[in-house]
Amino acid sequence: NAGVTQTPKFRILKIGQSMTLQCTQDMNHNYMYWYRQDPGMGLKLIYYSVGAGITDKGEVPNGYNVSRSTTEDFPLRLELAAPSQTSVYFCASSYQDYNPGTDTQYFGPGTRLTVL
Amino acid sequence: GESVGLHLPTLSVQEGDNSIINCAYSNSASDYFIWYKQESGKGPQFIIDIRSNMDKRQGQRVTVLLNKTVKHLSLQIAATQPGDSAVYFCAENPSGTYKYIFGTGTRLKVLA
Numbered sequence: 002n003a004g005v006t007q008t009p010k011f012r013i014l015k016i017g018q019s020m021t022l023q024c025t026q027d028m029n030h031n032y033m034y035w036y037r038q039d040p041g042m043g044l045k046l047i048y049y050s051v052g053a054g055i056t057d058k059g060e061v062p063n064g065y066n067v068s069r070s071t072t073e074d075f076p077l078r079l080e081l082a083a084p085s086q087t088s089v090y091f092c093a094s095s096y097q098d099y100n101p102g103t104d105t106q107y108f109g110p111g112t113r114l115t116v117l
Numbered sequence: 118g119e120s121v122g123l124h125l126p127t128l129s130v131q132e133g134d135n136s137i138i139n140c141a142y143s144n145s146a147s148d149y150f151i152w153y154k155q156e157s158g159k160g161p162q163f164i165i166d167i168r169s170n171m172d173k174r175q176g177q178r179v180t181v182l183l184n185k186t187v188k189h190l191s192l193q194i195a196a197t198q199p200g201d202s203a204v205y206f207c208a209e210n211p212s213g214t215y216k217y218i219f220g221t222g223t224r225l226k227v228l229a
Contacts, residue, residue: 005160032215034217036219041221041222042221042222043206043219043220043221043222044161044206044208044217044219045219046216046217049215049216051215059216060216091160091161093160097215105151105163105166106151106161106163106217107163108160108161108162109160110158110159110160111158111159111160
């Protein structure tokens with residue numbers, strides 16, 4: 002298994018541009034997450050999904066959108082990029098049964114985004 | 118707001134010594150906790166977890182201790198090795214939710 006893969010690894014955007022960060026997992030996990038990590042800080046949850054067709058907001062969803070059309074893919078869309086969105090973005094996936102909080106999250110390698 | 122924090126942002130230890138990384142959590146409803154290791158340029162990697170019905174759990178060279186009375190979590194690494202150098206995060210999962218709250222991390226430096 003490749004695990005969780007993310008593309009691109011690096012990207013520089015101009016203010017106002019848009020882009021999609023790709024995330025794919027091949028572990029048949031039902032849960033997927035998007036986090037951002039600012040320098041010297043912990044991870045902040047942007048959006049998460051408990052299954053195909055279902056998404057929900059995390060702590061910092063403003064300026065982002067997600068979709069989950071398949072189990073494997075969970076793209077993150079940035080519309081109208083702003084300097085405040087400069088960060089490292091991590092995608093994660095996990096398998097959860099009906100008991101929340103019993104999962105182990107597997108993280109991708111991250112996408113480093115700079116908005117100038 | 119709810120948060121998970123760490124007492125020491127940087128910890129330096131001699132190779133071969135034991136390391137203790139601490140974490141305080143604020144949500145008394147959290148019942149599941151995870152420690153992650155993050156090496157430079159990589160995503161977090163699961164180390165060990167513990168549920169709130171336990172106060173200690175051991176893995177290979179690592180032990181997690183949970184003190185629910187004072188809402189404190191610690192990660193002990195035995196015989197610290199250079200490969201242990203990384204940033205360590207604790208994360209808590211409030212009961213009944215699918216979300217995790219991460220701390221800011223502690224950087225562990227292993228001195229030769």
